[in-house]
């Protein structure tokens with residue numbers, strides 16, 4: 358019997374800094390529920406292979422169903438807010454993340470547990486706290502990438518991947534943080550492979 362479930366080796370848990378999403382070329386729109394908190398927001402939980410590639414869009418028959426996450430809705434709005442335009446309620450973003458990435462982890466997590474796992478990882482990582490504790494704040498100042506990496510490694514126990522983008526003045530800035538997670542989506546692990554970072558050695562941490 359063939360299984361539709363595809364195997365994968367680990368997850369990237371990816372969070373985005375809203376200040377860096379919003380002041381880049383594409384700009385942003387606040388969700389219908391209002392301006393998100395000045396905190397990292399969840400981007401996604403992405404199945405990956407340890408060789409560097411990843412599966413995507415694994416099951417066209419598995420569509421996002423709001424009713425399955427109704428108990429998580431207010432947490433999703435707060436912790437997994439969309440910043441894309443036009444302003445919307447987030448269902449587009451969650452649909453995209455489920456269909457592209459979540460469907461490739463269906464052997465491990467159903468739809469409810471996939472989104473709940475993302476929310477739990479966000480809480481467990483507490484990344485803004487890890488950074489501010491080390492004096493790294495979203496104050497438009499520049500910080501050494503090495504210091505950002507060290508602060509997170511000291512707080513969580515595992516080195517993160519850092520992705521940067523550019524603001525309208527072409528400054529390299531902190532955009533996304535990647536943490537590696539085991540296939541049960543509950544424990545941070547050492548990354549088998551790091552994502553492409555595109556960061557200068559010093560990067561801006563923009564206000565939001």
Ligand code: 5GP
Nearest residue numbers: 369403404405409410411412413457458552
């Ligand atoms: P970008 O080109 O902005 O780095 O990534 C665009 C999209 O490709 C992401 O939103 C994500 O869906 C997918 N993607 C990029 N890098 C990875 C990766 O390392 N693993 C997985 N699973 N998806 C990725």
Ligand code: 5GP
Nearest residue numbers: 373400401438439440441449450453454457
């Ligand atoms: P990815 O393919 O990288 O997993 O997700 C990116 C897709 O999600 C894009 O098509 C983008 O338009 C949509 N999207 C909706 N809201 C957001 C958001 O707040 N941040 C990012 N990075 N993408 C978003």
